[in-house]
Amino acid sequence: MNSPLSAGPTARTVAGPGPYRGTGLPHQASAAALPPPPPWRTYSGGPDLEPPPDDVAETDRRLGAAVRAALNMETAAGETAAVNAALSLRKPLLITGQPGFGRSAVAFRIARELGLGRVLHWTVTGASVLQGALYAAGPAERGTGVRLGPLGTALLPYGRPRVLLIEGLDRGDFDLPIELRAVLRRGGFDIPELAEDGRATVTTDDPGVTAPVPHGAVACHELPVTVITAVRNRIFPAEFLADCLHWEHPAPTVAELTATVRSRAGITDSADPRLLALVAELAEAWSADPHALGQLTVTQALDAVTLAATGPWPPDETPGDVAARLLDLLRRQVPGTP
Structure with missing residues (x-):
């Protein structure tokens, strides 16, 4: 049975x-x-x-x-x-x-x-x-x-x-x-x-x-x-x-942000050392600033790398200076917005 x-x-x-x-x-x-x-x-x-x-x-x-x-x-x-x-x-x-x-x-x-x-x-x-x-x-x-x-x-x-x-x-x-x-x-x-x-x-x-x-x-x-x-x-x-x-979905870690930006921007180990340093600076700044951790997006990081690769890079600016300058530009709000 x-x-x-x-x-x-x-x-x-x-x-x-x-x-x-x-x-x-x-x-x-x-x-x-x-x-x-x-x-x-x-x-x-x-x-x-x-x-x-x-x-x-x-x-x-x-x-x-x-x-x-x-x-x-x-x-x-x-x-x-x-x-x-x-x-x-x-x-x-x-x-x-x-x-x-x-x-x-x-x-x-x-x-x-x-x-x-x-x-x-x-x-x-x-x-x-x-x-x-x-x-x-x-x-x-x-x-x-x-x-x-x-x-x-x-x-x-x-x-x-x-x-x-x-x-x-x-x-x-x-x-x-x-x-x-x-x-x-x-x-x-x-x-x-x-x-x-x-x-x-x-x-x-x-x-x-x-x-x-x-x-x-x-x-x-x-x-x-x-x-x-x-x-x-x-x-x-x-x-x-x-x-x-x-x-x-958790906020990406420093390693995840670095790998994602390098993958999507096509940055290999043979890229301009300044670009490699810029990606590292972006990740470190993100990690060190809890506010930045909650606000920076992968797209903003990609935009910063693109601007650095295509725009003028003053010889006296370090990768950290460039990262700060570009992120300030990308995060700048339209007047009148909260």
């Missing part, structure tokens, strides 16, 4: 720490395998579409051509555990923290490491509505005239999940997280404008790519890998938070 515990799907085995390592280094095919989604987050969409295109240029712009491993750069505390839990559970990962600390870069590292193709990117503003991220219907000059947004494209059926970055969800309307939760829980949505067309085709958010959506029904068979960024002080609805995993 079979035990009730022996019935049903095959049990999920306990594996290693997870496929995501936080290095930014693409895995071999065997190491990039994802755990199957839980049965309660598996949907009926299909057949699978072709694998999505890569966007190497955008990924390199976001992360730099060099990867963390090559720069001996440590992963932020808790990052790998949070990402691997989100991958295993197929739950959205809500990353809070100050802007400029690398929250969005996590999505691009996931895509690059696991070979999941181009990151689908939705930047939320105060005027954002959910339908704009799902699809837009315009004049049928070419094809159906319907174009899927980043969220709509992420909910198409693929052999492997897409990576969806929702940037700045805290800037949207209070009800937007609840609406997002409902669509993700359903695993798809309908396009009423195409309900009568059994051979409907839409343009996706991927450049030059179309997809069939018979009768306007969009359905995935597993949810996208969703990374959501927000500042820490936004109060989200409790039911939305219950459907997410949360990770607070």
